[in-house]
Amino acid sequence: MPSYRLTPQRSLPDWPGYLAARAGETSRPELARYFAAGCPPPEIPIGEVPLVALDMETTGLDARRHDIVSIGLVPFTLGRIHWAERRYWLVRPTRPLSSESITFHHITHSEIAEAPDLAVVLPDLLEAMAGRLAVVHFRHIERPFLDEGAQSRLGEGLRFPVIDTMSLEALRHRLSLWARFRRWMRRPPVSIRLGDSRARYGLPAYQGHHALLDALATAELFQAQIATHYRPEVPVGELWS
Amino acid sequence: MEVELREIRQHMSRFPPFESLSDDLLDELAGQVAVGYFKAGSDILVLEQELHELCYIRSGAVEVYRRNGDLYNRLGEGDIFGHFSLLRNHRVRFPARALEDTLIYFIPEPLFHRLCEADEHFADFVELGRPRMEAAVEQHKQANDMMITRVRKLLTRYPVMIVATTTVQEAARQIGDAQASAALVLDSPDDNPRYTFTDSEDRPWMVRGILTDSDFRTRVVAEGLPPDTPVGELLGERLITIQSDESVHEAMLCMLRNNIHHLPVLHRRRPVGIVHLSDIIRYETHSSLYLVSNIFNQSSAEGLAKLAPDVRAAFVRMVEEGANSQMVGSALSTIGRSFTRRLLELAEEELGPPPVPYCFMVNGSMARNEQSIVTDQDHALVLSDTFDAKRHDAYFLALAQRVSDGLDACGYTYCKGDVMATNAKWRQPLSVWKRYFSDWIDNPTPERLLHSSIFFDLDSSFGEEAYVEQLQDLVAQKAPDSPLFLAAMARNALNRTPPLGFFRTFVMEKDGKQNNSINLKRRGTAPMVDLIRVHALACGSQAQNSFERLDAIGNTQLLAPGAGEKLRYALELIAMARIRHQVIDIQQDRVPDNNIEPENVEDSERHNLKDAFQVLSNAQKFLKYRYPIPARTGRSR
Numbered sequence: 099m100p101s102y103r104l105t106p107q108r109s110l111p112d113w114p115g116y117l118a119a120r121a122g123e124t125s126r127p128e129l130a131r132y133f134a135a136g137c138p139p140p141e142i143p144i145g146e147v148p149l150v151a152l153d154m155e156t157t158g159l160d161a162r163r164h165d166i167v168s169i170g171l172v173p174f175t176l177g178r179i180h181w182a183e184r185r186y187w188l189v190r191p192t193r194p195l196s197s198e199s200i201t202f203h204h205i206t207h208s209e210i211a212e213a214p215d216l217a218v219v220l221p222d223l224l225e226a227m228a229g230r231l232a233v234v235h236f237r238h239i240e241r242p243f244l245d246e247g248a249q250s251r252l253g254e255g256l257r258f259p260v261i262d263t264m265s266l267e268a269l270r271h272r273l274s275l276w277a278r279f280r281r282w283m284r285r286p287p288v289s290i291r292l293g294d295s296r297a298r299y300g301l302p303a304y305q306g307h308h309a310l311l312d313a314l315a316t317a318e319l320f321q322a323q324i325a326t327h328y329r330p331e332v333p334v335g336e337l338w339s
Numbered sequence: 340m341e342v343e344l345r346e347i348r349q350h351m352s353r354f355p356p357f358e359s360l361s362d363d364l365l366d367e368l369a370g371q372v373a374v375g376y377f378k379a380g381s382d383i384l385v386l387e388q389e390l391h392e393l394c395y396i397r398s399g400a401v402e403v404y405r406r407n408g409d410l411y412n413r414l415g416e417g418d419i420f421g422h423f424s425l426l427r428n429h430r431v432r433f434p435a436r437a438l439e440d441t442l443i444y445f446i447p448e449p450l451f452h453r454l455c456e457a458d459e460h461f462a463d464f465v466e467l468g469r470p471r472m473e474a475a476v477e478q479h480k481q482a483n484d485m486m487i488t489r490v491r492k493l494l495t496r497y498p499v500m501i502v503a504t505t506t507v508q509e510a511a512r513q514i515g516d517a518q519a520s521a522a523l524v525l526d527s528p529d530d531n532p533r534y535t536f537t538d539s540e541d542r543p544w545m546v547r548g549i550l551t552d553s554d555f556r557t558r559v560v561a562e563g564l565p566p567d568t569p570v571g572e573l574l575g576e577r578l579i580t581i582q583s584d585e586s587v588h589e590a591m592l593c594m595l596r597n598n599i600h601h602l603p604v605l606h607r608r609r610p611v612g613i614v615h616l617s618d619i620i621r622y623e624t625h626s627s628l629y630l631v632s633n634i635f636n637q638s639s640a641e642g643l644a645k646l647a648p649d650v651r652a653a654f655v656r657m658v659e660e661g662a663n664s665q666m667v668g669s670a671l672s673t674i675g676r677s678f679t680r681r682l683l684e685l686a687e688e689e690l691g692p693p694p695v696p697y698c699f700m701v702n703g704s705m706a707r708n709e710q711s712i713v714t715d716q717d718h719a720l721v722l723s724d725t726f727d728a729k730r731h732d733a734y735f736l737a738l739a740q741r742v743s744d745g746l747d748a749c750g751y752t753y754c755k756g757d758v759m760a761t762n763a764k765w766r767q768p769l770s771v772w773k774r775y776f777s778d779w780i781d782n783p784t785p786e787r788l789l790h791s792s793i794f795f796d797l798d799s800s801f802g803e804e805a806y807v808e809q810l811q812d813l814v815a816q817k818a819p820d821s822p823l824f825l826a827a828m829a830r831n832a833l834n835r836t837p838p839l840g841f842f843r844t845f846v847m848e849k850d851g852k853q854n855n856s857i858n859l860k861r862r863g864t865a866p867m868v869d870l871i872r873v874h875a876l877a878c879g880s881q882a883q884n885s886f887e888r889l890d891a892i893g894n895t896q897l898l899a900p901g902a903g904e905k906l907r908y909a910l911e912l913i914a915m916a917r918i919r920h921q922v923i924d925i926q927q928d929r930v931p932d933n934n935i936e937p938e939n940v941e942d943s944e945r946h947n948l949k950d951a952f953q954v955l956s957n958a959q960k961f962l963k964y965r966y967p968i969p970a971r972t973g974r975s976r
Contacts, residue, residue, distance in 0.1 A: 170343070174374075177375060178373045178374070178375050178445070179373060179374035179375065180373055181347075181370070181371075181372055181373055181374055182370060182371045182372070182373065182447075184343075186343070299376075299440055300398065300399060300439060300440035300441075300442075301376070301398065301440075301442060302350075302397060302398045302442065304346050305345075305346060308342055308343045310343035311342075311343045311346055314343075314374065317374070318374060318376055318442060321375065321376035322376045322378075322440070325376060325377070325378040325381070326378060
């Protein structure tokens with residue numbers, strides 16, 4: 099018998115198992131509480147899952163070289179976005195800000211200078227995220243930066259399942275037959291940025307960037323995507339990664 | 340202000356009732372909303388669901404329905420819904436569905452109540468639902484097909500068009516081949532550009548006239564014209580046409596006015612079709628049109644009396660098909676005038692021609708074109724000044740008696756106040772009428788004011804229209820310059836007041852008393868009409884219809900901006916409530932009357948009526964202040 103197997107395109111971790119295992123292993127109480135809250139089994143319908151939209155602003159795209167500046171989150175479900183329960187933290191970067199490369203219109207440098215280190219923020223953040231499945235737009239920011247942050251502050255990595263609204267959008271507009279046809283026709287690819295994606299669902303354009311407003315925008319986009327392309331009964335395991 | 344709230348806050352602050360909230364309340368509001376996305380076609384609120392949030396439309400559009408599934412309102416960005424339920428039993432009574440992809444902000448109930456307490460304007464808005472009254476009328480207007488449907492919708496094909504030199508034989512063949520019943524006759528254009536157009540091959544033409552089936556019968560066959568007669572020789576003088584974007588209603592009136600059955604329809608100057616009367620009747624199934632022509636076909640007063648059930652049936656159908664109060668009022672008045680006119684024609688046939696010219700004047704609701712199905716007769720005779728009572732009055736008394744008895748038999752009961760041409764006082768030459776009117780204006784007494792309020796709604800229904808026009812002129816010229824008369828009329832208009840509204844199964848009076856029913860005419864339409872009449876007299880308007888009077892008043896400074904519109908909505912609402920309840924009476928085999936019982940009033944109608952009563956009540960208060968009793972002058976002693 100040949101010893102190779104067909105590997106799936108993308109191997110998905112067994113998230114409930116992983117979180118349960120980490121809950122047992124970790125020596126940090128804040129991580130233990132987070133992992134113990136777990137995540138739903140993959141067959142649970144998305145309509146029944148507590149969610150949290152997460153967005154952060156960073157000094158750059160590389161988690162190893164750049165820092166988190168702000169974190170916003172909004173708990174929600176498919177039916178309601180609980181804006182009143184939003185949370186927001188400013189975080190002091192470990193490396194000095196280069197003023198020409200990054201401008202945050204709503205954050206002054208003095209505010210950042212007075213902000214706490216991520217180590218102070220992490221327990222609150224983990225508590226707010228516990229038991230809720232994270233929804234982000236572009237998964238290569240929030241998860242790696244939090245992983246890196248937990249590694250450096252708590253000595254242990256932090257991995258967790260996320261639903262990426264940008265990937266859901268890419269499935270429609272970058273990987274579909276129609277998208278390939280457009281590419282073949284040398285038409286520009288459809289934008290899957292947050293604002294452009296929202297416009298396709300009739301969602302209003304929000305002015306300015308703010309981690310909280312982007313988290314709200316992401317939550318609304320996800321509700322719209324499910325209402326348009328899926329059903330509330332779709333198993334959560336088909337959506338997360 | 341927190342930056343992340345700016346987006347929500349700025350949006351909400353643009354729309355009532357949030358626009359007037361303090362900054363602190365707005366900030367709190369922007370921080371407290373919950374958010375939900377609804378795909379077009381999905382339910383936002385379902386009937387009877389429990390509700391603890393006010394809904395605000397951030398983007399998209401929402402339709403709100405009545406319990407029976409009828410559309411109640413259509414809402415857009417910045418509108419709110421669900422407040423009725425929050426203010427009452429927390430059950431959804433108006434289900435809501437997303438018409439477009441919609442984003443809703445949900446405002447939690449505790450905050451909603453805090454806003455009501457903290458901000459009077461907000462409370463008024465959600466409790467009175469200020470735009471609700473307008474929305475209810477607006478929606479009714481939309482539902483009304485005949486008024487908004489363009490006549491072009493009735494056209495199924497292009498008209499048959501033939502050149503004027505074509506022989507009648509060839510024309511008959513072409514019309515027959517096309518299975519049409521009429522054709523337009525074209526000629527090369529002359530100097531009159533009115534009916535010229537160019538065809539698809541760029542040739543210029545002029546529409547000379549219309550040739551119909553009946554022309555072949557009455558002109559060709561009956562007159563024995565040879566088959567090679569050019570059709571151009573058959574055409575009448577006048578060509579009556581209608582523009583394709585006119586309403587079906589207008590087309591119907593045009594045919595009625597001109598007594599024609601075919602009406603060419605033009606798009607600008609190009610012919611696009613021919614409407615036949617039967618097209619309209621097929622469309623307008625309530626056929627008050629048929630009824631009118633039926634009235635004129637009756638050869639006796641008994642025959643006319645037999646049509647009374649048809650009037651009721653036409654009335655019911657008209658209301659069910661969504662006519663507004665103005666259409667119902669004008670259709671019923673047209674029918675009433677037709678009865679009157681036919682009775683006069685029959686009386687003249689019997690009594691012989693009148694010894695002197697006369698005008699049969701109608702008053703009250705018929706003159707205003709606001710007749711309802713429950714109505715009595717108000718009329719008078721304005722005779723030529725050559726009238727000599729000794730020699731002529733017997734004729735006119737007999738004439739009046741026949742009309743009055745005939746109308747009573749048709750369902751228009753005798754006037755309790757004896758405002759009828761059978762009353763010698765109201766059967767007078769024009770000069771006497773002028774003296775009456777001048778006296779009433781110059782020296783108002785309670786009795787004369789009562790006369791003024793009846794006779795100053797006046798119109799001719801038959802005979803010498805000029806007589807009544809002279810009387811209308813007199814009133815319009817004299818009244819505006821008679822402050823004492825206006826002040827007296829204004830006070831007279833306050834004799835009947837609206838109730839406060841409804842509470843459970845009672846009518847709530849302003850003094851807290853509760854009644855089991857309310858006469859919507861006495862407590863609603865009549866005081867409203869009285870009030871509008873005073874303003875119309877003050878501005879010298881010749882209009883008789885209350886809505887037209889409001890138009891005339893709107894061109895003056897008599898009312899504050901917007902006040903006229905409110906009166907219009909309020910009158911329409913009260914009039915329609917009265918009409919709808921009369922329909923219910925007829926459908927349930929009861930004798931229709933002007934009363935409504937609160938238990939038969941839908942919740943939404945209650946609120947609309949309450950708002951309308953409020954408008955009437957405020958307008959009455961204003962009236963006294965607007966027309967004060969002038970300082971004593973010589974003539975007003």
